[in-house]
Amino acid sequence: MPKNFSSLYLHIPFCIKKCNYCGFYSLPYREERVKLFISAILKEIELTRNLPHLIKTIYIGGGTPSCLPVKYLEIILQTLLKNYKIDKDIEFTIEVNPGTITQEKINLFKSYGINRISIGAQSFLDSELKILGRIHNVKDIIKTAHIIKNSGIENISVDLIYGIPKQTLDNFKFSLKAATSLEIKHISIYELTIERGTPMEKNLKNGKINLLNDDAIEQMYLFASEFLDEKGFYKYEISNFARQNYESLHNIAYWQRMAYLGLGPAAFSYLNGWRFYNPGNISLYFKYLSKNKLPWIREYEIKGIEELKEKIILGLRMKQGITLDSLCLINFFEELEKLKLTRINGNKVSLTDKGMLLSNEIFAKVLLHIENCSVCKQV
Ligand code: SF4
Known part of the structure; x- marks a missing residue:
């Protein structure tokens, strides 16, 4: 296990609205809460800047990082670049929700060296986006992809979900074709999972929706593997497909168990063979940092x-x-x-x-x- 960490994850725990299936740690956007979060994350950066590192990949995820206004995004980006040692060939990714993107935000990302953007498209059918409870529609996805491409950022990834209630194989084929027609470099396909306590779980229990059967799921996955291969995206991980040399280096670092630092509520880190967890509770997260303490509430060594x-x-x-x-x-x-x-x-x-x-x-x-x-x- 290397002593230096080379990957950094930063979790922005806010969304405009919770999606019907979401089990990630995210809270509704509230200005007061976001202000406190910005102070806390800046403090967390200050407290970790002297840990040994040379950062080769950064991933800003969430939640919805792109729901933050430009002024807050800029403070975070500035502080990251000022405080950590960054490799000149860094892969720097941010996740965006197509319902929250403006030209100004993309220009900002580009000016701070972000060179990879992951679009949470999920489907290219408005009816499926509605079932998922997403805030965006298909037009927003296409507009987002064009703004990014025109800005000169060519490393674009798209996320899709399969196994959505009522989804047919043809529906999923349509989304795969639409996604690959956007000249993207990377695509992730995730099977819908029903998380506890979500509106989707409730709808499933009271019979308002039904899950697809295993055969339908299998057909979708196997079709996607074949189709994407034909289109020049090779499968390098269970859910991830890339054009040659466009694999996500950040995710590969996780799978290869390289050291990484996680910032933000609910983020976790892997340093010197130890795993550290930040609380998935924003008040507790604020409490630690307001006392100038790292919010590592649970830590244990991974050995044997x-x-x-x-x-x-x-x-x-x-x-x-x-x-x-x-x-x-x-x-x-x-x-x-x-x-x-x-x-x-x-x-x-x-x-x-x-x-x-x-x-x-x-x-x-x-x-x-x-x-x-x-x-x-x-x-
Ligand atoms: S945008 Fe992502 S993180 Fe936010 S609620 Fe939807 S699935 Fe969850």
């Missing part, structure tokens, strides 16, 4: 069996897979190879397309195996 589990679960998300020393685990994955879920080459293991589709089930099985295996426990 926990490190082995992480290495496998995170590494297998990537197309390239992992290299294993343990014969016992190789034997375990050989059983899955018979079911065409894994590919084994010497001591290298990776998931097939079918394995990626069933990755959650496979990960659960691996964890159970490691927990119960006396050989694995000895690492």
